[in-house]
Amino acid sequence: xxxxxxxxxxxxxxxxxxxxxxxxxxxxxxxxxxxxxxxxxxxxxxxxxxxxxxxxxxxxxxxxxxxxxxxxxxxxxxxxxxxxxxxxxxxxxxxxxxxxxxxxxxxxxxxxxxxxxxxxxxxxxxxxxxxxxxxxxxxxxxxxxxxxxxxx
Numbered sequence: 001x002x003x004x005x006x007x008x009x010x011x012x013x014x015x016x017x018x019x020x021x022x023x024x025x026x027x028x029x030x031x032x033x034x035x036x037x038x039x040x041x042x043x044x045x046x047x048x049x050x051x052x053x054x055x056x057x058x059x060x061x062x063x064x065x066x067x068x069x070x071x072x073x074x075x076x077x078x079x080x081x082x083x084x085x086x087x088x089x090x091x092x093x094x095x096x097x098x099x100x101x102x103x104x105x106x107x108x109x110x111x112x113x114x115x116x117x118x119x120x121x122x123x124x125x126x127x128x129x130x131x132x133x134x135x136x137x138x139x140x141x142x143x144x145x146x147x148x149x150x151x152x
Contacts, residue, residue, distance in 0.1 A: 002037060002038075003020075003021045003024055003025070003035060003038040003039075003040070004037075004038070004039050004040070005017055005040045005042070006039065006040070006041045006042070007041070007042040007043070007083075008041050008042070008043050008047065009043055009044055009047050010042060010043060010044050010083060012042045012083050014040075014042070014101075015098075019140065020102070020105070023106075023133075023136065023137050023140070024038065024105065024106065024109055026136065027106055027109050027110075027113075027133045027136070028075055028109060028112075028113060030133075031109075031110070031113035031114075032073065032113075033070075033073050033074070033075045033112070033113050034073055034074045034075070035074075035075060035109075036069075036070065036071075036074035036075055036076035037069070037076040037077075038075070038076065038077060038079070038109070038112075039077070039078045039079070040079050040081060040105065040108075041078060041079070041080050041081070042081050042083050043080055043081065043082055043083070044082065044083065044084055045061050045082050045084035045085055047080075047082075048061065048062060048065060048080055048081075048082040048085070049061055051065055051080055052065060055067075061082065061085055062082065062085065063081060063082055063085040063086055063089060063104050064079055064080065064081050064082070064104050064107060064108050065079070065080045066078075066079045066080075066108045066111045066112060067079075067080075068111070068112055070112055075109065075112035075113060076112070077108075077112050079105070079108035081101070081104055081105070081108075083101075086100050086101050086104055099134070102134065102137060103130050103134055106129075106130055106133045106134065107126065107130055110126060110129050110130065110133075115129060
């Protein structure tokens with residue numbers, strides 16, 4: 001299967017798709033899963049808010065909404081990511097935009113792998129998993145990510 005990247009209603013191009021694809025497949029494998037059909041759709045805050053209201057009955061902005069179509073050990077799904085919220089979160093948390101985007105992307109994969117983040121304990125586990133896999137991405141090419149390397 002494939003990992004695909006699209007934008008809807010915004011002008012956004014993800015750089016380094018091949019490396020990101022390899023990384024996300026490795027994350028799935030480490031979690032005991034196989035990457036099936038994963039679709040990332042990059043959108044605006046307004047589009048993601050509409051999706052949040054329509055499908056989850058939530059009236060607030062978020063960075064990612066994941067729709068799980070997994071079967072067995074093959075994870076599949078659509079992940080809608082608000083580029084607007086990722087930018088504002090990066091600014092608020094003094095993080096590099098690309099690193100925040102990668103964290104959100106792996107967050108979606110972790111949800112498909114079965115990680116939850118509703119309780120405080122689950123949130124801690126999710127953040128630890130995100131940090132672990134972000135370290136993997138950085139280790140592949142640390143010179144490309146000096147900001148995140150300095151933060152960690």
